[in-house]
Each structure stands twice: as C-alpha cells, then as structure tokens.
Amino acid sequence: MGAEQPTAQITTLLVGPDERRRGIGRLxxxxxxxxxxxxxxxxxxxxxxxxxxxLSAFCLATGFAExxxxxxxxxRKKG
Numbered sequence: 001m002g003a004e005q006p007t008a009q010i011t012t013l014l015v016g017p018d019e020r021r022r023g024i025g026r027l028x029x030x031x032x033x034x035x036x037x038x039x040x041x042x043x044x045x046x047x048x049x050x051x052x053x054x055l056s057a058f059c060l061a062t063g064f065a066e067x068x069x070x071x072x073x074x075x076r077k078k079g
Contacts, residue, residue, distance in 0.1 A: 005042035006040060006042075007045050008039065009044075011047050025062075026062065029062055033075055037076070042075050043073070044073050045070050045071070046070065047069065048070065049069075
C-alpha cells in the first residue's frame with residue numbers, strides 16, 4: 001500500500017458582503033483546489049472559525065462534508 005497523500009488546508013476564505021453571490025468564492029476555491037492537486041494533495045480541508053452559517057452553507061453547497069469545525073472534500077474522483 002502507498003502512503004497517504006498530503007491534505008491541503010484553507011484557513012481563511014473571505015469575500016466581502018457586497019461581493020457575495022457573484023461566484024468569487026467558487027473561483028477562489030477552484031484555484032486553491034487546482035494548486036493543491038498540482039502539489040500532490042488528495043484532500044482539501046477548510047477550517048471554519050466559530051459559528052459562521054453563510055460559510056458553512058457555502059462549504060456544503062460546494063461539495064464539502066462537515067467534520068467538526070472543519071469541512072473536507074476529495075480533490076480526485078475515486079474509482
């Protein structure tokens with residue numbers, strides 16, 4: 001069996017309130033995902049500080065699964 005691949009982590013993801021719902025967060029996430037894949041990572045983790053319902057909803061809508069105070073999503077399709 002091979003070694004587990006590294007995990008990429010986003011510790012801060014901010015889009016100004018007046019700029020939300022324009023696809024900016026998704027573009028930032030796409031760029032981070034591409035950079036993480038190039039670096040050899042197979043999982044992207046997003047840390048959420050405190051109770052932030054809009055960020056939590058964004059994470060769930062973009063394919064992340066909630067695991068405590070973090071959200072994770074695979075970078076490569078399995079199978």
